Amino acid sequence: MTKPKPWLSLSGIGVFAVLLLAVAPLVLTDHWLNNLGKYCCWAIAAVGIGLAWGRGGMLVMGQGVFFALGAYAMAMHLTLETAGDRIPGFMVLYDPLAPLPMFWEPFRSAGFTLLAIVLLPVLLAGLLGYALFKRRVKGAYFAILTQALAVALATLISSTIRETGGDTGLSDFKYFFGFVLNDPANKLMVYLIAAALLIVCLLAVWQLYRSRFGELLVATRDAEERVRFLGYDPANVKLVAFVVSALMASIGGAMFVPIVGIITPAEIGAAASVLMIAGVALGGRASLFGPALGAMAVGWGQSSLGSTWPEGWTYILGLLFIVVILFLPNGLSSLPARFAAARRRPAEQPAPAIAVAELEEVRS
Amino acid sequence: MTDDSLVVTDLHVEFSGFVAVGGVSFDAHPGEVRFLIGPNGAGKTTCIDAVTGLAKATGSARLGERELLGRPVHKIVRLGIGRTFQTASVFDELTVLQNLDIAAGRHRPSVSLLRARRGVEESIEQALEETGLAGELATPAGILSHGQKQWLEIAMLLVQDAKVLLLDEPVAGMSQDERTATGELLQRIAAKRIVLVVEHDMDFMRRFATRVTVLHQGKVLSQGTVADVQADPRVQEVYLGTAGAATTAAMSAVPEPVAGTRQGQED
Numbered sequence: 001m002t003k004p005k006p007w008l009s010l011s012g013i014g015v016f017a018v019l020l021l022a023v024a025p026l027v028l029t030d031h032w033l034n035n036l037g038k039y040c041c042w043a044i045a046a047v048g049i050g051l052a053w054g055r056g057g058m059l060v061m062g063q064g065v066f067f068a069l070g071a072y073a074m075a076m077h078l079t080l081e082t083a084g085d086r087i088p089g090f091m092v093l094y095d096p097l098a099p100l101p102m103f104w105e106p107f108r109s110a111g112f113t114l115l116a117i118v119l120l121p122v123l124l125a126g127l128l129g130y131a132l133f134k135r136r137v138k139g140a141y142f143a144i145l146t147q148a149l150a151v152a153l154a155t156l157i158s159s160t161i162r163e164t165g166g167d168t169g170l171s172d173f174k175y176f177f178g179f180v181l182n183d184p185a186n187k188l189m190v191y192l193i194a195a196a197l198l199i200v201c202l203l204a205v206w207q208l209y210r211s212r213f214g215e216l217l218v219a220t221r222d223a224e225e226r227v228r229f230l231g232y233d234p235a236n237v238k239l240v241a242f243v244v245s246a247l248m249a250s251i252g253g254a255m256f257v258p259i260v261g262i263i264t265p266a267e268i269g270a271a272a273s274v275l276m277i278a279g280v281a282l283g284g285r286a287s288l289f290g291p292a293l294g295a296m297a298v299g300w301g302q303s304s305l306g307s308t309w310p311e312g313w314t315y316i317l318g319l320l321f322i323v324v325i326l327f328l329p330n331g332l333s334s335l336p337a338r339f340a341a342a343r344r345r346p347a348e349q350p351a352p353a354i355a356v357a358e359l360e361e362v363r364s
Numbered sequence: 365m366t367d368d369s370l371v372v373t374d375l376h377v378e379f380s381g382f383v384a385v386g387g388v389s390f391d392a393h394p395g396e397v398r399f400l401i402g403p404n405g406a407g408k409t410t411c412i413d414a415v416t417g418l419a420k421a422t423g424s425a426r427l428g429e430r431e432l433l434g435r436p437v438h439k440i441v442r443l444g445i446g447r448t449f450q451t452a453s454v455f456d457e458l459t460v461l462q463n464l465d466i467a468a469g470r471h472r473p474s475v476s477l478l479r480a481r482r483g484v485e486e487s488i489e490q491a492l493e494e495t496g497l498a499g500e501l502a503t504p505a506g507i508l509s510h511g512q513k514q515w516l517e518i519a520m521l522l523v524q525d526a527k528v529l530l531l532d533e534p535v536a537g538m539s540q541d542e543r544t545a546t547g548e549l550l551q552r553i554a555a556k557r558i559v560l561v562v563e564h565d566m567d568f569m570r571r572f573a574t575r576v577t578v579l580h581q582g583k584v585l586s587q588g589t590v591a592d593v594q595a596d597p598r599v600q601e602v603y604l605g606t607a608g609a610a611t612t613a614a615m616s617a618v619p620e621p622v623a624g625t626r627q628g629q630e631d
Contacts, residue, residue, distance in 0.1 A: 213477040219455045226453045231441035231470035
């Protein structure tokens, strides 16, 4: 893999930041700015997936779980903020007399909520990762396990209507930490926070990728046993990447709630988790910008094509996914390098070697 | 017996009932190029697997005062045991420098992992010089020649500052010149470290071994200098299948057995 110069990537992030934070608010309508905010949330989760899957080789198929932790923590706080001293409306519907569930109580505090958004995914991913990586669970087993967890959590939320809102989810938030959400100025602020967080996450992985840890992570992905024989415990290396990716998914989920205004189990279940992966694969999982841009593209496709032609959109997405995996295993972001390589030596094509490596990884 | 010798005593390794290694004892000291030879399936690689924690074993393997058996792989490595594999296993996507930098990493504090590398560490430069890879600093390891990959692996053991280098068929597939270069490299390294080589190549063994242990069917058949071992009639019998009639010279005529019969043992 040829490595682009670090300053080039950094200025890339700078351009991206200007586009998101300065240009987009000026040129986009409120409606599309809100949509862009939503894509930013998915992109934040995608950046984490790029780290865990693209660089770390862990196919995290259940990032919806961590997305949900952040989203529901935020949604519970906003619901309580909206309800004030009373019990949230949807709970009264099911049982007017019962008190607020115990686990809701601490989410009245803004500080606790913010802490929970950060700590819950770190703790859960830490525990889960420790248990799995120390036992050397990897490849398809790891993927299926994380996916099952997302299904289980979605089912749990669906079945606890009074405690979590069930399938209808949590919605109708009026305030965001004291700001009225209906106010366009506040909406802009929420968008800017999400966009800024995306930039921060990109900067974080940029530093991780150029650091020694980034090299060690790639080494662990490609030859875990060899890393062990250099005196490292690969489980710890993977654990760090997994926890960071979980944290990013949680942050994405937390910002999703005030921007979209509703969170339901459908946004965090198996299908949603796979959709997050799809964006990453499309964009290029091992690259810096690929995951974020891929996720935004999938998000945009979903809200434009997905609303005008919903049946067709699923097929288009599926087809696109297959084409990219078959012919561009490193995603769309590998296209420029491909063209450059093809121009330099039209006869030689490095493609087969890459494809074989890809297959090996899936098998392991 | 000095403090920094590798002493293996009565090593037993079983794979679901099959005794791969049954009571092998040998020792290795700095200053000698130690060879472990034997026909295919003799248990040579399994001995290395046991010492490095890859295969479960009973008995004892000590580096100085420290017992190695029973510890997890990465902890054994941290005690100073390094190894290579039959097939060169370097990180293909990373450059030579990156490969070596990762190998050097266990002496650095974990926090330093979060920073990018600046410059080339001295130990890495020395290892590059020693193994003749100085010109390949920025080359992705995946496109190195087979011999260069093996040298990179040895260089990785050097920057890792391994006290013991366990080399599994380091010259397999190398040209004659490369073999000579490797042998001379090993002799230089052995001045300060323990070098234990598992090999099929009799010619290479004869040229560079100071002491040899011959394994056969999981047991030690013979032990001593190259001359001792070659004169041992039991060794001749094992390698030629006919007792007595063999001459020592005939040993070199033994075809090189096919590598890669221990697939099942590795998991």
